[in-house]
Amino acid sequence: MTTEREIDWNAPGKPRKPTIIGIGAQKAGTTWLSQMLAQHPKIWTPPFKEVQFFSHRFVEEHRQWLPWHFRRSRQTIERRWGLRGDPMPQGLIDYLDGITADPMFTNDWYRRVFAPAPPGSQTMDVSPEYSTVPEEGVAFIRDFLPRARFIYILRDPVDRVVSQMKMHMTRKKKNPREAGPWLELLESEPALFNRGDYAAYVPRWQAAFGPEKLMILPFGRISADPAGLLSEIEDFLGLPHHAYENAERKVFAAPDDLLAPPELRAILADRLQDQTDFLQSAFPPEFTAQLR
Secondary structure, eight states: OOOOOTOOOTTTOOOOOOOOOEEEEETHHHHHHHHHHHSTTEEOSSSSOOOHHEEEEEEOGGGGGGHHHHHHHHHHHHHHHHHHTTTOOHHHHHHHHTTTSSSSSSHHHHHTTTTTTTOOOOEEOOOOGGGGOOHHHHHHHHHHTTTTTTEEHHHHHHHHHHHHHHHHHTTTTOOOOHHHHHHHHHHHHHHHHTTTHHHHHHHHHHOOOOOOTEEEEEEHHHHHHHHHHHHHHHHHHHHOOOSSSTTSOOOOOOTOOOOHHHHHHHHHHHHTTTHHHHHHHHOOOHTTOOOO
16 A cells, blocks of 8 residues: 555646545445555555545535535644654645645546556545436446446445434534434434435436446445455455455444434334335345345
8 A cells, every 4th residue: 555655746647537436325334445445555545535526516515515525634634644743745735735726626626636646556536425416417427437436335224324313413522312302303404314315326326337337235244244345346346355454443433322212213214114125125135134
C-alpha cells in the first residue's frame, strides 16, 4: 500500500476515472470496504472517503450537505497528520486546495481527484449515496465509466435503519432510553427510509449492469467471513490476493449502551415489510440469510 507520504501528489500523469465504485448501501459496510481495499497495493483511493460526484449531479438535496462533507474531510486529514506530529506534505496541501476550490463537481474535477494514483493501479470511489441516484443517473454512470466495476452491499432493512438512527443519536450526543425520541427521529428524517429503498434502487442498477460489472453482497458476510469475502471481491476486480489487516474489526460501531427499544424495531419491521418481501423475492435464501 502506498502511503500519503510516498505519493507524488503533483505527478505529471493525466487525470483519470475510477475503475472501482462502491455504491452503497449507507450503513451497510461501505467504510469497511473502503478501508480494506485501500490496503491493496494495486488500488489507490483518495485521502477521503466519498467523492460524491454523481450524488451532486443527480440528487439535488445532497448538494446541501456536500460543502460540509468536504470541509469535514479536509479537517479529518489535517487532524490525522497533526496526531502523527508530522507536517502534511506540501503536495497534499496543494492537492486538497485544488479539489476543494471552485469549480467543483465538473467532469474534469472528478478526473483530477484520481490523478495522483500510481501508474498501474486501479482507482476507487466509495460513496454509498450513489445507490440512490435516479435512472438517468445510472445511465450516465454506465456511459461515463465504461470500464468500472460496481460493488453494492445490502443489509437487513430494519438493522440498516436502526444503525443509521444510532449514527444520528451519536452525532447529537444523545442516548435516549425511552422510545419517544427514537420515534420522533423516525418521523422527521425521510432519508432513513430513502437510503435503503432496495425495491427501487437494486432493479435499476441490475438493469444497467450485468453480474460481470455489478457485485451485490450481503452485509453479514463482513463479520462471518471477511477474508473469504475480500478474496471474492479481489477475483471480481481482477486483482491478486492480498493479506489485509484488521478485517475483523468493526467500523463506526455505535456505543454498546446505545440500544434501540423493541417497539421501534416492531414499527420498522412493519413499515419495511415491502423491502423484506422484495429481497426475499429477488435473491435466493442463502443470500438473504446473510443480510444480518
